[in-house]
Amino acid sequence: MTKEMDIKNDRHYTASEIQVLTGLEPVRKRPGMYIGSTGPKGLHHLVYEVVDNGIDEALAGICDTIKVVLYEDNSISVEDNGSGIPVETHPQTGKSTVETVLTILHAGGKFDGSAYKVSGGLHGVGISVVNALSEWLEVKVRRNNKEYMQKFERGIAVSELEVIGTSTSTGTTVTFKPDSEIFETIEISSDTLKNRFREMAFLNKGVKIIIEDKRSGKEKEFYYEGGIKSFVEYINKNKNPIQKDIIYFETQKDGAVVEFAMQYTDGYSENIFTFANNINTIEGGTHLSGLRTALTRVMNDYGRKYNILKEKDENLSGDDVREGLTGILSVKLGEPQFEGQTKTKLGNSEMRGIVESSTYEYLNNFLEENPKLAKTILDKSIGSQRARNAARKARELTRRKSILDNTTLPGKLADCQSNDINITEIYLVEGDSAGGSAKQGRSREFQAILPLRGKILNVEKARLDRILNSDEIKIMITAFGAGIGTEFDIEKLRYGKIIIMTDADVDGAHIRTLLLTFFFRYMRELIDNGHIYVAQPPLYKITKARKEHYVYSDEQLDELLNEIGRTGYSIQRYKGLGEMNPEQLWDTTMDPDSRILLRVNTEDAVAADEIFTTLMGDKVQPRREFIQENSKFVKNLDI
Structure with a gap:
């Protein structure tokens, strides 16, 4: 970490730098405003808030190990070897700085920009919210060759900060038990934490994050000296890279750090994940825009310069140059501005130019120095361009009128009467038998039925031109009305719910996975915006x-x-939906008053990508291992 990104100095991080902005009282009254929800997502957010404090110390170069322990009573401890929270009396509150940080909202060393130059926790709400929403919390600070401790209950100090011993190290340990009066459940998922900690370890090379689960007796350590290069390797481990080495650069410009790693595979999906100050910018932002512009420009410039792209050839599009690309973009900046519906879109306008110029400069030099690899990448992009042009022609065949008027096409849509997306829903049903029962049993006002004949194309192994030649996929695209891929427009969606309804057997599960793969790769917004559901017929x-x-x-x-x-x-x-008559199917699976629907979501896009690659990709061994590891969770297997 460079001096520009460093903390001022451990000795300068003192009580005077802790700025108090507001009180803590509203947190317990409206917890959702501070952590998003009181469900599992909000519960795990508490752990991330405490871990973020250690990561901030790591960004400043004064912490390299964080350990999280899950206890049998559902309490959690987070220990770091940073500088330790200051213990001096705070000039504004008259209380110890430890107590100030833990009992007053937004009291921390990050808000005036002096103690920490870069902070991931800026996006969060602070450790005081964790304290407010915990049944009890205990903090231990190792600093000044002493160990201090203070206890709290539901955000209120129940003891003074006191010296409990000596210490030759520095750091902070926070142990807390989430409040069952606040949360729907207080049972932490170690798998959820592991996914997040793996990501954090990738983004902060050289930082070790350990999670120990006392409930299961298992411990896992995440440490990646290669940082985001290791991240790309991890994502591509079950794919087929077309280049041996990962392209990587890290640079500083105008007070910001830009880090980018990329590797092309022989696949057809683009997988670029972006982060700002360790926060997963799911909605993208200015840094992603700059990256995409640079990638497209540098590939076209190189192709023209060396006549790989002929004079009469059209320019490669952004989709062409990103086909099969796995990339991780991580930026760190002093004053991040987050926008978007979920506050996960970077809005700093200066980052577009910083990322674009940095990426173009590095990749231009890289391609010049590696002409053989450059030719391989350009050839793949040109192949994508040809497929895109073929797909454009195929896409014309998916216009609604021409397809729906053609009764010879398989999978005939029985539409609903309403056009109100707030109530309309379409059932994707396996086979004509179940489709017939569904058509008869449905409510014609708001329920549409689309029977699918057989298994749809595995889109993990096909380009868009081939995908658009699949009859079953064409009829789905037309019925949904929102297009596909980069032309997908969710505003044109005709149904508020798209419900997958398949048999409870192996074939039904396979069809469901094929459909989910298609939605994830080519209509991702349907999943992100909560439009995809899986019906649960009775067993x-x-x-x-x-x-x-x-x-x-x-x-x-x-x-x-x-x-x-x-x-x-x-x-x-019941082995198949076709065994139920229309009335039974309505009563058990389609009646909104009594049915069970599971909404599909992908909170962790990296994990989702890994699962779809494993299940639907070319490599057999990872799929075999996945099945062996997860077979114990299978219920009601019918073979």
Whole structure:
């Protein structure tokens, strides 16, 4: 880390640099305003807030190890070897700085820009919110050759800061138990934390993050000396790179750090993930715009210079040059501005030019020095361009009128009467038999039915031109009305809910995975905006004394049999939707008042990409390992 990015100095991080902005009282009254929700997402956000403090110390070059421990009573401890929270009396509050930081909202060393030049936690809400939403919290500080401790309950100090011993090291340990009065559940998922900590370790090379789960006895360490180069390697581990080495650069410009790593694969999907001060900028922003502009410009300039692109050839588009590209862009800047619906879009206008000029300059030199690889990349981009032109012609065939008027096409749409996207929904149904029952049992006012014949094309192994020649995919694109790929426009979507309804067997699961892969790769906004659902048809029908009961899991079956008695009943195991008549299908799976729908989301895009690559990609061994590792979670397997 350069001097420009360094903390001033451990000795200068003192009480006077802790700035107090407001009080803590509103947090317990409206926790959702501060952590987003009181569900699992908000619960895990508490842990990230505390870990972020250690990462901020790491960005300043004074912390290299963070350890998180999950205890059996659902408490959590986070320990770092940074400088330790200052312990002196705060000039504004008259309390110790430790107590000030933990009991007053936005009291921290990050807000006036003097102590920390770069902070990931700026996007967060501070450790005081963690304190306010915890049943109890205990903080230990190692500083000044002493160890200090203070205890809190629901945000209120219940002890004074006191010296409890000596210490030859520095750092902070925060142990807290989330408040069950606030959260729907206080059980932390170690898998959720691991995904986030892996990402943080990639983004901060040389920082070690350890998670120990006392509940399971397992411990995992994340440490990547290669930083985001290792991140790209991780994402591409089950793919086929067309280049051996990862292209990488790190540079400083106008007070900001730009770090970029990239590698091309023989696949067709673009996977560029962007971060600003360690925050995953899911919605992109100015840094991503600068990167994309530079990539497109440098490839076209090189192609023209060396006559790889002929005079009569059109320029490569951004989609062409990013086909099969995996990239990680990480920027660090002093005053990040976050915008967008979820505050995950970088808005700093200066970052567009900084990233664009840095990327163009480096890649231009790289291509000049590596002509063979440059030719390989350009050839792949030109192949993408040809496929894009073919896809444009194929796309014309997906216009709604021409397709829906053609009754010979497979998968005939039974549309609904309403045009109100707030109530309309379309069921993607496996096979004509189930499709027939669904058409008869539905509410014609707001429910459309689209039967799919067989398994759709595996889009993980196909370019867009081939995808658009698939009849089943064409009819879906037309029915949804919003286009595909870069032309996708969610404003034109005709249905508020797109519901996958398949049989509860192996074939049904495969069709579901194929559809989800298609949506993730080519209609990602449908998932991000909560439009994709999976229907949950019942597994069993139990009849006793002419009364029918439907259950959706083996656990529910057990409960029902205990309730109605385990004699004098008959049981039917549903293997396919076609076994249900229209009334049964409506009552169990399609009636909004009684059905069960699972909404599909991808909070972790990297993990989702890994799963789809593993399940639907070319490599057999990773798929075999995935199945072996996850087979224990499978229920109701029908083979």
